[in-house]
Amino acid sequence: MTVKAPGTPATKIDKTPVGTPTTKIDKTPVATPGGNRPREEKIMVTVRLRPLNKKEQSSKDHVAWECIDDHTIVYKPSLRERAAQQGSFTFDKVFGPDSLTESVYEDGVKNVALSALMGINATIFAYGQTSSGKTYTMRGITEKAVNDIFTHIMNTPERDFRIKISGLEIYNENVRDLLNSESGRNLKLLDDPEKGTVVEKLVEEAANDDQHLRHLINICDSQRQVGETALNDTSSRSHQIIRLTIESTLRENSGTVRSYVASLNFVDLAGSERASQTNADGARLREGCHINLSLMTLTTVIRKLSVGKRSGHVPVPRLEAHTHIAAFTRRKCTDCHHMHIESSIKSC
Ligand code: ADP
Ligand code: MG
Secondary structure: OOOOOOOOOOHHHHHOOOOOOHHHHHHOHHHOOOOOOOOOOOEEEEEEEEOOOHHHHHOOOOEOEEEOOOOEEEEOOOHHHOOOOOEEEEOOEEEOOOOOHHHHHHHHHHHHHHHHHHOOOEEEEEEEEOOOOHHHHHHHHHHHHHHHHHHHHHOOOOOEEEEEEEEEEEEOOEEEEOOOHHHOOOOOEEEEOOOEEEEOOOOOEEEOOHHHHHHHHHHHHHHOOEEOOOOOOOEEOOEEEEEEEEEEEEEOOOOOEEEEEEEEEEEEOOOEOOHHHHOOOHHHHHHHHHHHHHHHHHHHHHHHHHOOOOOOOOOOOOOOHHHHHHHHHHOOOOEEEEEEEEEOEOOO
């Protein structure tokens, strides 16, 4: 795995928005994601701010984040928090509230997604607070990636392509197959010496064409666990992984067969949240605790994967199913796009 550390984990932005003053960024670009990193870098981190929704507009919520150029977002404390300082953070790319999903896709995601057609495993993550727009953005970019994959297939008649899809969600520590509701709510995770982490009995469906693939993705979306919170009427309460396995073969004149196989993971995480903000209690609160715990563990796993020894084994705590999002998607992952999604209002 040839990945490098995104210097400042996305989680830090909520908690320590005053961390990196702009003046320091130029001098120490490695302190924040993006900046002048070496060319072998394979993790790309982008941020998208969503526009205020009607509720936020009508309650005149304070807009706490602003994009000041293509790479920098600035935190602007409200008058009430004069103690907090303005701080700025750099990323590979940042997208303001008026940005289109098309631009988010074109400026980074597209190359990562299409690398799977050349046999390079790739993962696209969306990470951020509940209601910051992760699912909205992931749906858009998945749709665009599917369009581009099938355009490539049409334009490459010399190769035979086969696409398979699997979909799972991790909800309250349990893994569920989104394409097979019969298989129960607690599928086992197994370590396979060849394949890495696999989910036992997870259904993989072959997609006949683009319409069929879209249909299967829609089934995954509709099967996913959602619930109402104060921040989002249909908040995703589970982590979702949609995996496309793309295989292609080319028969050469000499009779030899050149084949590629790679997986492309679309990971839409459940949002990090504060119970005080989501007004959660009962089941919602329990979900929220599982979600936060798993995101914290995921951060640790990603950080360990991306610094120091990259080819070695990264111990993953066995007891938590959530931590296997990282194990499941890291399998020979050679290209990764990590989108951090933010609502432009302050998270407090
Ligand atoms: P999350 O998955 O992070 O909890 P959602 O994707 O469900 O958040 O988005 C929350 C709400 O905000 C939804 O109603 C969604 O349609 C809206 N939304 C999110 N991003 C945007 C955007 N870029 N432009 C317009 N509306 C958005
Ligand atoms: Mg969501």
